[in-house]
Amino acid sequence: MQLSPPNLDTVRQTPPAAQARLVGDIGGTHARFGIADGAGAVGAILVLPCSAFDGPAGAxxxxxxxxxxxCPRTAAFGIANPVTGDDVAMTNHPWRFSADALRRSLGLERLLLLNDFTALALSLPLLRPExxxxxxxxxxxxxxxxxxIGPGTGLGVSGLVAAGGDHVPLQSEGGHVTLAARDHREAALIDWFRRHHGHVSAERVLSGPGLASLHDAVRALAGQRAMPLPGAEVSARAMSGACPYCAEALHHFCAMLGTVTADLALTLGARGGVYLGGGIIPQLxxxxxxxxxxxxxxxxxxxxGYLASIPTFVIATPYAALRGAAAALANPIRVGHEAAEGAQ
Structure with missing residues (x-):
């Protein structure tokens, strides 16, 4: 297995063992790991393909x-999945494991698992302007x-709700709300998805696999033969102007994301702004x-007018969720599921 080692200059920033916290951001395609110090700063970051390992312990x-x-004695991992108890079965990847069994196999005293976008939400107050x-x-x-909100392998949704001078992070699966059409063209595209998948969630369209399928739908409605492309290739051809069907697919992708993001802003009353994360939008x-x-x-x-007053931001740093996972360890509000030594 040929995997790149972490940057050695970054590794030298690893904190003393007593302060070290293992943090992770586990998505449907990649797992990112780092070591956080007592102040929550993260270094020694390495990105690994989930498909190269049988489970998180191996990675x-x-x-x-x-x-x-x-291995540090304390760890927190954001994971692209609902976290409702000890058993974790990932939505967009075949990994399935027990949180406590993972804790014991790594020799951890404490392991906190939380939704990856809950971890990312906790990082938002820590972002620098740049x-x-x-x-x-x-x-x-x-x-x-x-x-x-953020499209990647799936569609992550979370946020922070103001409470008592602080913010409470949300554990949401809002990516699975039903997607609505804004005009006749979108209605035809969504009907194509309905015929292929039944329920058409926002994630079904607004994700990497969704963008690939959206390109399929555009070609089908134009009476063109199928030409399957991965989502990243659809984006690349659209931005280069090489393919009109890719360009239309990416146009609808961005437009529909605008509608779904506005729905989130209205639902939360998100006058503190809305942030866009995930692996797709920062690349555009x-x-x-x-x-x-x-x-x-x-x-x-x-x-x-209400929505025009709300700012929207693209998160421009790839490892913010690792900082959020570190922050979750110090957060007094219970998020996710915690497995700890001596717990029943």
């Missing part, structure tokens, strides 16, 4: 072996809810800024 042991360090790029206007208001760069996303975000009839 973690490989990561620690690359560092040549013992780690977020505004799309459109509006100004964030202190003391109000903050929304979070200027294309996304010029897309129909923001216009559709504000296109809500009588509440267009």
């Amino acid at each position: 973690i042991r490989h990561y620690l072996g690359q560092l040549s360090v013992p 780690e977020r790029h505004p799309v459109g206007g509006g100004s964030a208001l202190d003391g109000h809810a903050i929304g979070l 760069g200027g294309f996304f800024a010029r897309s129909a996303f923001r216009r559709r975000f504000e296109d809500k009839g009588r509440f267009s």
Whole structure:
């Protein structure tokens, strides 16, 4: 198995063992691991393909072996899945495991598992200005809810709700809400998905696999023969102008994401802003800024003015969720599921 080692300059920042916390961000495609110090700063980051390992324990042991360090005694992992108890069966990946069995196999005293977008939400107050790029206007208001959404292998949704001068992170599966059409063309595309999948959730369209299927749908409605492409290739051809069907697919992707993001903002009253994470949107760069996303975000009839006042930001740092996982260990509000030594 040929996997790149972590950057040695980063590894040298590994904190003393007593302060070290193992943190992870486990998605449907990649698992990211790092070591956090007592202040929550994260270094020694390594990204691994989930498909190279039978489960998280193997990926973690490989990561620690690359560092040549013992496993810390405390860990927190964000994972792209509902976290409702000890048993974890990932939605978009075949890994299934027991949190407590994982804790014992790694020799951990404490293991906290939480939804990956809950971890990402906890990082939002920690982002520096250069780690977020505004799309459109509006100004964030202190003391109000903050929304979070992001397409990747799936569609993550979370946020922070203001409470008592602080924020409570949400454990949400909002990516599985039913997707609605804004016009006749979108209705035809969604009907294509319905005929192939039954229920058409937002995630079914607004994700990497969803973008690939959206391209299939555009071609089918145009009477063109099928030409399956992965989502990343659809994006690349759309941005280069090489394929009109890819361009239309990515146009609808950004527009529909604007509508779903506005629904989230209205549901939460997210006048503290809405952030876009995940693996797809940060890669679109200027294309996304010029897309129909923001216009559709504000296109809500009588509440267009309300939404125009809410800023939207693209998260511009790839490892924010690791900082959020570290913050979860110190958060007094219970999030996710905790397995601990001596617990019943």
